[in-house]
Amino acid sequence: MDEKIKVQIMLASVDALFTHGLPAAARIINNLNNRSEVTLEDIEEAKKMIDAEDYFK
Amino acid sequence: MYKSITTRNQSLFILIIILFSISGCLGAKPSTPEDNALTIFKTLQTAKEFRHTGLSIVGDFYKKGLVSEDNKKEVIKIGNELKEIITVSFECLEVYIKTKNDKSLNILNTNLQLYNEIYTKFSNLIIPYLIKEATGDNTNG
Numbered sequence: 001m002d003e004k005i006k007v008q009i010m011l012a013s014v015d016a017l018f019t020h021g022l023p024a025a026a027r028i029i030n031n032l033n034n035r036s037e038v039t040l041e042d043i044e045e046a047k048k049m050i051d052a053e054d055y056f057k
Numbered sequence: 058m059y060k061s062i063t064t065r066n067q068s069l070f071i072l073i074i075i076l077f078s079i080s081g082c083l084g085a086k087p088s089t090p091e092d093n094a095l096t097i098f099k100t101l102q103t104a105k106e107f108r109h110t111g112l113s114i115v116g117d118f119y120k121k122g123l124v125s126e127d128n129k130k131e132v133i134k135i136g137n138e139l140k141e142i143i144t145v146s147f148e149c150l151e152v153y154i155k156t157k158n159d160k161s162l163n164i165l166n167t168n169l170q171l172y173n174e175i176y177t178k179f180s181n182l183i184i185p186y187l188i189k190e191a192t193g194d195n196t197n198g
Contacts, residue, residue: 052137053133
């Protein structure tokens with residue numbers, strides 16, 4: 001993987017989440033960092049996302 | 058005799074350098090397909106959480122009347138683009154995990170570059186709202 005992209009993405013995400021004091025998000029990221037493997041089932045679950053317009057209803 | 062010792066020392070010195078070089082190479086662990094997959098999964102999952110947190114905060118501001126319709130439309134547009142690219146990236150990751158070859162990794166990397174562009178746009182839109190949330194700023198924007 002392109003290291004530059006990887007570092008940019010991780011820094012931007014983690015910095016924003018931690019700097020702006022969002023403890024729930026920080027906990028999720030921390031759990032993610034403890035993960036040691038990824039399965040196809042994990043990916044299937046991860047693909048579930050809410051449509052953006054639903055956050056405004 | 059002195060010359061012989063010096064030559065032997067030089068040979069020994071070169072041998073030590075070679076041994077250090079070999080041991081250094083052995084110690085450098087190349088990244089495996091499993092390592093790559095895990096790193097990319099964590100990256101995408103982090104972006105997914107960031108998207109969720111960001112949209113939740115902007116949605117709450119909107120419900121309080123603190124987000125204009127134009128900004129709402131823009132956030133929804135980029136938020137859905139980000140959802141699409143994250144989903145496609147996860148699908149490419151599935152293919153990479155199944156095949157573990159360079160071709161699928163290259164496709165995944167190409168996709169991640171597009172993802173990075175959309176993610177950057179989304180961050181630029183969302184971070185001002187995160188700052189407003191963190192500082193308790195309730196002005197319209």
